[in-house]
Amino acid sequence: MLLHDLVTTSGAVAATRSRKAKVAAIAELLARADVDELEIVTAYLGGTLLQRRTGLGWRGLTSLPPPADSPSLDVREVDAAFAALAGLAGAGSQAARSTAVADLFGRATAEEQAWLRGVVTGEVRQGALDALVQEAVAAATGVHLSAVRRAAMLSGSTVAVARLAFTGGEAALARVGLNVLRPVLPMLASSAPTVAAAMTKAGRGGPVSIDTKLDGIRIQVHRAGDAVRIATRSLEDITARLPEVVEVARSLPAESFVLDGEALALDEEGRPRPFQETASRTAQASGVHVTPYFFDLLHLDGVDLLEAPLTERVIALERLVPPRHLAERIVTADPEEASAFVARVLDAGHEGVVVKDPAAPYDAGRRGASWIKVKPVHTLDLVVLAVEWGSGRRRGWLSNIHLGARDDTAEGGFVMLGKTFKGMTDEVLAWQTERFLALETHREGHVVFVRPEQVVEIALDGVQQSPRYPAGMALRFARVVRYREDKTAGEADTVATVRDLFGR
Numbered sequence: 001m002l003l004h005d006l007v008t009t010s011g012a013v014a015a016t017r018s019r020k021a022k023v024a025a026i027a028e029l030l031a032r033a034d035v036d037e038l039e040i041v042t043a044y045l046g047g048t049l050l051q052r053r054t055g056l057g058w059r060g061l062t063s064l065p066p067p068a069d070s071p072s073l074d075v076r077e078v079d080a081a082f083a084a085l086a087g088l089a090g091a092g093s094q095a096a097r098s099t100a101v102a103d104l105f106g107r108a109t110a111e112e113q114a115w116l117r118g119v120v121t122g123e124v125r126q127g128a129l130d131a132l133v134q135e136a137v138a139a140a141t142g143v144h145l146s147a148v149r150r151a152a153m154l155s156g157s158t159v160a161v162a163r164l165a166f167t168g169g170e171a172a173l174a175r176v177g178l179n180v181l182r183p184v185l186p187m188l189a190s191s192a193p194t195v196a197a198a199m200t201k202a203g204r205g206g207p208v209s210i211d212t213k214l215d216g217i218r219i220q221v222h223r224a225g226d227a228v229r230i231a232t233r234s235l236e237d238i239t240a241r242l243p244e245v246v247e248v249a250r251s252l253p254a255e256s257f258v259l260d261g262e263a264l265a266l267d268e269e270g271r272p273r274p275f276q277e278t279a280s281r282t283a284q285a286s287g288v289h290v291t292p293y294f295f296d297l298l299h300l301d302g303v304d305l306l307e308a309p310l311t312e313r314v315i316a317l318e319r320l321v322p323p324r325h326l327a328e329r330i331v332t333a334d335p336e337e338a339s340a341f342v343a344r345v346l347d348a349g350h351e352g353v354v355v356k357d358p359a360a361p362y363d364a365g366r367r368g369a370s371w372i373k374v375k376p377v378h379t380l381d382l383v384v385l386a387v388e389w390g391s392g393r394r395r396g397w398l399s400n401i402h403l404g405a406r407d408d409t410a411e412g413g414f415v416m417l418g419k420t421f422k423g424m425t426d427e428v429l430a431w432q433t434e435r436f437l438a439l440e441t442h443r444e445g446h447v448v449f450v451r452p453e454q455v456v457e458i459a460l461d462g463v464q465q466s467p468r469y470p471a472g473m474a475l476r477f478a479r480v481v482r483y484r485e486d487k488t489a490g491e492a493d494t495v496a497t498v499r500d501l502f503g504r
Contacts, residue, residue: 004071007115026136042162051086065106118392143170151176153364180224183231188367198355198372207333215351216264261294271349295327386449397429407495423479455484
């Protein structure tokens with residue numbers, strides 16, 4: 001299959017808001033793919049590469065060769081090129097990577113170059129998330145959607161399930177089960193603004209389980225005899241980086257199990273350390289010690305517990321895991337008791353709570369009303385310092401904004417704390433493109449620098465240490481709430497305010 005065909009379908013999916021039309025376009029393309037192309041095509045339609053890391057980023061893609069006049073690349077050639085890039089390391093790898101990028105992008109048309117850049121940087125926004133691709137697999141093969149979803153959650157991969165559905169149909173999908181040492185997609189939580197709202201949604205007036213939401217690394221711990229495997233929420237194997245978690249797993253009184261939990265770094269008083277200290281353990285076996293806390297049990301000594309209600313899973317969990325490695329929880333229908341628990345959790349330095357339906361099964365890979373997270377929302381009024389031209393669906397619009405806080409001691413009076421393109425509708429993108437071009441001072445590549453005049457209200461999950469920015473801080477999960485026409489840049493939040501948030 002030519003990459004051109006896939007890019008054309010991606011564009012058609014991005015151009016329509018109709019879920020039915022998106023699914024139909026994806027299904028049509030999947031049906032045209034050869035069997036040995038299915039995994040590549042499925043991944044690309046979801047806006048991802050098969051390779052977890054390629055060594056490429058925006059910087060390596062700022063200067064590309066002239067595009068080809070006509071399409072010639074097929075998807076297998078593209079996948080092979082990215083696989084070769086992922087394998088480059090050591091002396092001379094930077095030059096080799098530049099040559100490989102030039103070879104690949106030099107054979108791509110302008111439209112293909114833009115799409116390839118977007119998929120490398122994670123900015124292919126076509127609305128074809130896993131759920132849509134699963135619907136398309138079902139439509140293209142004639143199998144039930146529930147069978148596709150079940151196989152995807154238990155195998156941890158929609159990409160692998162697509163090939164099974166096309167080659168073996170529903171019977172092949174039915175043979176996919178929970179295998180200890182093979183990670184499954186984790187159950188996810190939706191959000192609610194208050195604990196009371198979450199209790200109403202999850203408990204429908206009855207008791208709910210309220211768990212401490214730990215700000216750590218999501219871990220799924222598998223054990224079969226002495227063999228232990230630890231996976232992140234993206235199913236990356238990090239067993240070798242967490243020997244202390246392996247030790248805890250081997251100490252538990254069972255032959256086989258699958259646990260869901262979090263690992264986080266603690267200070268001397270037992271309070272959570274900044275998130276990035278914990279997160280550093282997913283990248284390398286650093287000197288930071290982490291402690292595992294578990295909140296669910298999916299399998300125990302030959303018995304799958306996915307379909308068991310949460311109450312039964314918790315009973316088995318508490319028999320298996322000692323209290324020092326359990327996430328604190330309460331079961332209540334009393335809003336006042338719930339509020340008191342939330343206050344205690346926040347005072348202990350944790351992120352918030354997750355309100356859970358006690359009767360719900362473990363719905364792996366799904367985000368529904370059975371688990372609902374509640375976190376306090378922090379907002380800051382910051383100033384836009386620069387904006388980057390968008391790519392993919394946002395091509396032609398100014399998209400990613402550079403955010404700064406007031407600092408009278410800094411040159412220009414502002415210090416950059418991060419970037420975001422989240423929370424922007426098409427209307428916002430159109431407005432900010434016009435607004436920031438009017439404020440432009442100069443350009444450097446794809447970055448448009450602007451006069452620091454426009455204030456924007458930003459929601460964020462917190463602030464973390466970062467050597468990347470002059471203030472030594474960076475915003476976590478920043479997203480646009482609204483532009484503040486009622487505030488001047490002189491009324492924006494200061495670095496001291498942000499530092500105080502970091503301190504808390």
